[in-house]
Amino acid sequence: xxxxxxxxxxxxxxxxxxxxxxxxxxxxxxxxxxxxxxxxxxxxxxxxxxxxxxxxxxxxxxxxxxxxxxxxxxxxxxxxxxxxxxxxxxxxxxxxxxxxxxxxxxxxxxxxxxxxxxxxxxxxxxxxxxxxxxxxxxxxxxxxxxxxxxxxxxxxxxxxxxxxxxxxxxxxxxxxxxxxxxxxxxxxxxxxxxxxxxxxxxxxxxxxxxxxxxxxxxxxxxxxxxxxxxxx
Amino acid sequence: xxxxxxxxxxxxxxxxxxxxxxxxxxxxxxxxxxxxxxxxxxxxxxxxxxxxxxxxxxxxxxxxxxxxxxxxxxxxxxxxxxxxxxxxxxxxxxxxxxxxxxxxxxxxxxxxxxxxxxxxxxxxxxxxxxxxxxxxxxxxxxxxxxxxxxxxxxxxxxxxxxxxxxxxxxxxxxxxxxxxxxxxxxxxxxxxxxxxxxxxxxxxxxxxxxxxxxxxxxxxxxxxxxxxxxxxxxxxxxxxxxxxxxxxxxxxxxxxxxxxxxx
Amino acid sequence: xxxxxxxxxxxxxxxxxxxxxxxxxxxxxxxxxxxxxxxxxxxxxxxxxxxxxxxxxxxxxxxxxxxxxxxxxxxxxxxxxxxxxxxxxxxxxxxxxxxxxxxxxxxxxxxxxxxxxxxxxxxxxxxxxxxxxxxxxxxxxxxxxxxxxxxxxxxxxxxxxxxxxxxxxxxxxxxxxxxxxxxxxxxxxxxxxxxxxxxxxxxxxxxxxxxxxxxxxxxxxxxxxxxxxxxxxxxxxxxxxxxxxxxxxxxxxxxxxxxxxxxxxxxxxxxxxxxxxxxxxxxxxxxxxxxxxx
Numbered sequence: 035x036x037x038x039x040x041x042x043x044x045x046x047x048x049x050x051x052x053x054x055x056x057x058x059x060x061x062x063x064x065x066x067x068x069x070x071x072x073x074x075x076x077x078x079x080x081x082x083x084x085x086x087x088x089x090x091x092x093x094x095x096x097x098x099x100x101x102x103x104x105x106x107x108x109x110x111x112x113x114x115x116x117x118x119x120x121x122x123x124x125x126x127x128x129x130x131x132x133x134x135x136x137x138x139x140x141x142x143x144x145x146x147x148x149x150x151x152x153x154x155x156x157x158x159x160x161x162x163x164x165x166x167x168x169x170x171x172x173x174x175x176x177x178x179x180x181x182x183x184x185x186x187x188x189x190x191x192x193x194x195x196x197x198x199x200x201x202x203x204x205x206x207x208x209x210x211x212x213x214x215x216x217x218x219x220x221x222x223x224x225x226x227x228x229x230x231x232x233x234x235x236x237x238x239x240x241x242x243x244x245x246x247x248x249x250x251x252x253x254x255x256x257x258x259x260x261x262x263x264x265x266x
Numbered sequence: 267x268x269x270x271x272x273x274x275x276x277x278x279x280x281x282x283x284x285x286x287x288x289x290x291x292x293x294x295x296x297x298x299x300x301x302x303x304x305x306x307x308x309x310x311x312x313x314x315x316x317x318x319x320x321x322x323x324x325x326x327x328x329x330x331x332x333x334x335x336x337x338x339x340x341x342x343x344x345x346x347x348x349x350x351x352x353x354x355x356x357x358x359x360x361x362x363x364x365x366x367x368x369x370x371x372x373x374x375x376x377x378x379x380x381x382x383x384x385x386x387x388x389x390x391x392x393x394x395x396x397x398x399x400x401x402x403x404x405x406x407x408x409x410x411x412x413x414x415x416x417x418x419x420x421x422x423x424x425x426x427x428x429x430x431x432x433x434x435x436x437x438x439x440x441x442x443x444x445x446x447x448x449x450x451x452x453x454x455x456x457x458x459x460x461x462x463x464x465x466x467x468x469x470x471x472x473x474x475x476x477x478x479x480x481x482x483x484x485x486x487x488x489x490x491x492x493x494x495x496x497x498x499x500x501x502x503x504x505x506x507x508x509x510x511x512x513x514x515x516x517x518x519x520x521x522x523x524x525x526x527x528x529x
Numbered sequence: 530x531x532x533x534x535x536x537x538x539x540x541x542x543x544x545x546x547x548x549x550x551x552x553x554x555x556x557x558x559x560x561x562x563x564x565x566x567x568x569x570x571x572x573x574x575x576x577x578x579x580x581x582x583x584x585x586x587x588x589x590x591x592x593x594x595x596x597x598x599x600x601x602x603x604x605x606x607x608x609x610x611x612x613x614x615x616x617x618x619x620x621x622x623x624x625x626x627x628x629x630x631x632x633x634x635x636x637x638x639x640x641x642x643x644x645x646x647x648x649x650x651x652x653x654x655x656x657x658x659x660x661x662x663x664x665x666x667x668x669x670x671x672x673x674x675x676x677x678x679x680x681x682x683x684x685x686x687x688x689x690x691x692x693x694x695x696x697x698x699x700x701x702x703x704x705x706x707x708x709x710x711x712x713x714x715x716x717x718x719x720x721x722x723x724x725x726x727x728x729x730x731x732x733x734x735x736x737x738x739x740x741x742x743x744x745x746x747x748x749x750x751x752x753x754x755x756x757x758x759x760x761x762x763x764x765x766x767x768x769x770x771x772x773x774x775x776x777x778x779x780x781x782x783x784x785x786x787x788x789x790x791x792x793x794x795x796x797x798x799x800x801x802x803x804x805x806x807x808x809x810x811x812x813x814x815x816x817x818x819x820x821x822x823x
Contacts, residue, residue, distance in 0.1 A: 051517030052524060093506060095513045118492050118506045119301060140459040154470065352675045359679075374662070374683070381686045388686065389679025395689050395755040417690050 036105060037067035038207050038238035039091060043100035044114065046086055060086045061262040064100065070206065073229060073239040073252050078259035084242045085134075087259065088209050091240060092131045093121040104128060104207070126155060129207045132200030134215065136184055136192045144187075144195055145170065145180040151203040169198040173224055190216045201228050208232060210241035214248050226251050275337060277302050277443060277475050278323065282332035285318050292318040293499045294331070302442065303473045307490035307507060309480060309522070315499035316479045317447060323477060324364060324445045325354050336443075359389050363436030363444035367451040369428035372435070373420045379406065379431055380416040386439045405434040409464060426457035430464065437468065444469075446478040450485055462488050483526055487511055495519045538585040538618040544568055548586035548741070552732060555743035560705030561673070562656050567739040577610060578736030580633045580652035587648060587732070588614065588631060593621045595629035600637040600778070600795030607635075624798050636699075638720040640777045640799040643729035645746060651714045653735035656742065658702045658712040678710045681753055689758055698763060704751045705744055718752065719762045719778045725750040767792040770812040772803035 045062035049055060061083040068074045076084040089095040090113075091102060097114035104113050106128045111120055125131075130151070148170060149162035157165075170180060173194040179187065184195045193216050200208065210229075214222045222245070229252045232239060243249045249256070276299035284294035293315035300306055308316045321327035323334055325346040334346045339361060346354065358364070366372040373382050383402035384392070392398050403413045409430040420428050429449065436444060449465065450458040466489060469476055478489055486493050486507055493510045495503040495518065503516045514520045536542065544566075551565035570578040588594065594614055598607040602624040610633060611622050623629050626641040633650040643649060659669040662680045672680065681702050688696045701718035705711045713724060714733060724731060724744060731744040744750060754760040768775045770791040777799055779792040791812055794800035 048513075049515070051520050089512070094508050096505070096509055096515070118509075119304070121506055121509075122491055140463075142463055351671075355675060355677065359677075377662070377683060378687060378690050380690055381683045384686055385679055385683050387679075388682040389677060393682070393756050395686065396757050398686065399690070 037069050037103075038105050039068040039240065040103035040110070041066055041091070041101070042103070044087075044090060044097050044102055045099040046083070046090060046095060047098055061259070062099075064090075064262045066257045068207075068238040068240055070236040070238050071233050072254045073233060073241060074255050074257055075241050075243055075249050075253035076259050077249070077256050082259040082263060084259050085211055087262075088131075088211055088240060088242060092129060092209055093124070094131075128205055129209065130200050130203055130205040131209045132197055132211060132213050134193075134211050136196040136199075140185055141183050143181050144175070144184045147184055147195060148198045148202055151199065155203065165202060166198065169202055170195070172228075173198055174221060190218070190221070193217060194221060197225060197228070201232070204235075206237055208237055208239045210239060210243075212242055212244065214243065214245060222248060274302050275343075276300060277304075277337050278477075279335045279343065280323060280332070281335075283319070283322055283329050283334060284331035285315075285322055285327060286330045291499050293322065293496075296322075296332070296501055298494065298501075298504065300443075300475055300477065302475050304492065305469055305474075305476045305478065305490040307478045307480060307486035307493045308496060309483060309486050309493055310496035311481060311522075314496040316496050318499075319496065320445055320447055320477065320479045324358075324362065325349070339442075359386055360439045361441050361443065363433075363441045365429075365432055365436055365444060365446040365449045367448040369420065369425070369432045372432040373428060375421045376419050378417045378419055379411065379423070382420060382431060382435050383438050386435065390439065401438065402434075405438050406431075408468070409434045410460075424457075425453055426461060429453060429461055433465065433468070437472065437474075440472065442475060444474055444476045446476060446480075448480055448482075449478065450480075450482065458485075465489060483511060483522065495522065535617045537590070538588045538614065538620075539571075540568065540582065540585045544582075545586040548582055551741045552583065552586065552743065555732070555741050556730070556745050558709070559745055559748050560709030560711040560742060562740040562742045564739055565741050567736045570736065572609070572613075574737040575654065576606060577633070577635055577652035579734030579738075579741070580635070580650050580736075581610060581613070581734075582736060583650045583732050583734035583741060584610075584614065584631060584633050585618075587650075588618055588620060590618070590620065592630045593623050593628055595623050595626065595632045595798075596634075597632065597637060597639065597796075597798075598635045599780070600639070600799075601797045603797065625802075626796075626798050636715050636717075637778070637795060638716060638723045640774075640794070640796045641802075643723075643727055645728040647729040649727075649729050649731045651716075651731065651733045653712070653714040653733045653738070653740070656712055656733065656735040656738050656740040658700075658710055673709060676708065678704075678753075681710050682755070685753060685755065685758075689755070695754065695758055695760070701760075702753050704753060706748050707751075710753070711742060711744075717763070717778055718760070719764055721750070721752045721760070722762065765792050768810060769794045769800060769803075770810045772800045772808045773810040774800070774803055774808065 042065050044064040046060040048058040048060060050058055064087055076087060078084055086095055090097050093113050100114060102113040103110045104124055106124045145163050145166045148166035152162035153159060175191060175194055184192050197213055214225050278300040281297050283296040285292045296319060308319060310316045322329050335343045336346055337343045380399055380402040383405050384398040387398050387401060403416055406413050406416060411427055411430055420431055450461055480486055490507045493507045494501045497518045503510055503519045510519060511523055514523045548565055551563045555563045568582060570581055572578060596607045596611040598604040601607060614620055615622055626639040631648050635652045657669055659672060659680055662684055663669050685695050699717050700712055700715045701721055703711055703713055703721060713721060726747050728746050730746050733742045752760040765779045769777060769779060771793050774794055777794045777796060780795040781790055781792055783790045
């Protein structure tokens with residue numbers, strides 16, 4: 035089986051120009067792969083570079099060296115050297131990203147925030163809204179809130195809206211950055227369920243999870259990020 | 267899934283574009299390609315050359331160096347400098363839109379909203395009052411202006427309404443490319459948010475390409491796919507919007523990004 | 530009599546040459562506004578200085594001149610101009626439309642059909658039809674050059690939006706020879722169809738604005754409109770009270786301070802000719818008798 039994600043010797047360094055050009059190495063020699071239907075969990079202490087690796091796979095952080103191969107519509111594209119347009123295309127139809135925090139346009143209704151990835155991919159608005167509603171219901175967001183913008187919600191509610199937005203699409207790769215961080219036990223269980231469903235659909239996932247229990251529930255493989263720590 | 271953009275050819279191509287005013291260089295060595303449906307934000311401080319660049323790209327200013335080419339509706343890429351004035355103006359009225367920061371510059375303030383929206387249609391030969399009015403009315407609805415105000419002049423409108431009217435006036439001929447110069451510049455924060463949301467939806471529904479000049483990084487983040495950072499007349503950094511804003515490389519970009527007040 | 534201190538028709542020959550060149554250019558480009566070096570005339574702007582200069586440049590000793598103001602031969606303005614040319618050029622003058630070779634007019638086209646060989650000279654206050662929508666002269670000239678006339682329809686659109694119909698009643702814009710949009714001077718739109726395919730030469734002079742334009746004989750002149758709001762002529766729905774004409778443009782005359790009014794032909798020559806031919810209206814049975822009322 036061909037890997038969905040195949041990373042070889044990827045590296046990342048921040049240069050802080052405002053601090054006199056300090057070089058801040060983050061990771062180097064990052065190498066691992068993720069197969070369809072597999073969930074790889076990145077482990078390591080805070081600051082080890084887990085989030086940075088996730089962002090590199092999403093094309094959010096630029097990759098300073100190495101290779102990040104992504105299977106996109108039948109071909110493998112190296113995200114480290116891809117054109118912006120290719121990255122956009124990959125995000126539209128291959129990689130979904132559930133960030134730690136919800137970032138949405140102010141004053142847009144919750145159901146529209148969640149439905150947006152589907153609409154962007156050409157799904158009709160009513161169907162997209164219906165699917166958004168179903169997911170919001172599973173994640174225990176009461177229906178009376180759907181028409182409100184999520185900026186007024188509690189942290190946990192915003193996180194669940196964020197998860198709904200991330201899980202709604204049928205993308206073959208999902209990146210999860212602390213999807214269960216501020217959730218209660220019941221909602222954590224829903225997220226675990228959602229991840230199981232995605233696995234059955236053959237979705238390749240990379241996740242960061244601090245909660246040991248959740249990690250054991252979802253991880254098929256654990257990649258220790260400290261192996262990639264840059265010698266400063 | 268429809269893969270529209272990758273196969274397409276660029277809509278607008280800038281090559282080594284530059285503009286001097288005597289010994290003063292307003293803008294130089296700008297090269298990029300804009301694809302159909304793509305939104306490009308040009309960010310930088312006042313005096314960075316971004317407004318000059320917008321004028322060069324929209325053929326309102328002749329470049330001192332380089333050139334801008336545009337793919338006409340017949341599929342042929344043509345150098346804007348070689349278009350006749352009539353062709354250039356026709357492009358401006360049909361296939362392009364230009365949203366000014368100050369709506370008074372882009373609207374006829376003493377003429378009714380309906381006529382403001384209908385003008386471009388009449389300019390391309392629409393000659394049926396009823397159809398012009400119906401089309402204007404449906405565009406007012408799309409930009410969330412009460413159609414009961416169709417006969418009022420924009421001088422009776424609020425700032426946010428004027429800006430939305432300006433957008434309707436530009437989009438009525440279904441342009442493929444819209445230039446925007448600080449489109450949310452003069453508006454209250456609350457009005458800005460609504461306008462941004464509206465623009466975002468219109469851009470994606472109509473598959474518009476847009477070049478948005480703004481000094482507001484939040485506007486760039488919300489509206490654009492790609493961003494170009496300008497300083498001293500040059501493009502110093504370019505890339506995906508979230509890439510440039512979350513992982514800025516150049517010292518100046520890092521300064522810009524770090525200067526955003528926390529929300 | 531030709532007063533000895535004036536050149537023929539007041540203007541010096543070099544000025545006339547310059548104006549004639551402008552006129553020839555205007556005829557060559559129907560509807561296009563040709564700039565010319567308008568002179569000071571011995572009458573104020575607004576009194577027809579543009580028309581007077583055009584007339585002075587084309588007048589010859591054999592010409593027969595008619596001058597009308599709002600259709601009338603006997604208003605102050607018409608009489609002054611007629612006398613002016615009588616004095617400076619010594620040409621014959623007339624009030625009969627068919628006898629005149631040159632007719633200078635303000636705000637009307639005569640009712641009697643013009644014929645070949647005649648020249649109609651219009652006095653024009655504002656020659657630029659786009660002026661009120663686009664104040665920049667640089668821009669309006671570019672719009673003319675490129676034939677961008679969408680703006681003209683904006684004005685008509687505004688009329689319909691506001692009044693339910695095209696309310697522009699005078700200075701109604703026309704397109705000449707399928708090219709230039711032209712202001713026909715403040716003539717009522719009733720007269721617009723007379724400009725189309727007219728056998729006479731039509732010249733327009735704007736003195737203050739320093740522009741001359743022309744419609745050569747038998748030129749296509751179309752009034753702008755919308756498919757669903759076509760151009761219509763307008764006249765008061767009444768026969769002339771003096772001659773009974775039901776096809777002429779009428780003036781409304783208020784006859785007392787109780788709201789009584791009557792409608793009479795604005796073209797005095799047309800009305801008088803009809804009365805001489807025996808046509809009668811409601812008020813003409815006893816034209817010279819004082820009416821007995823309090």
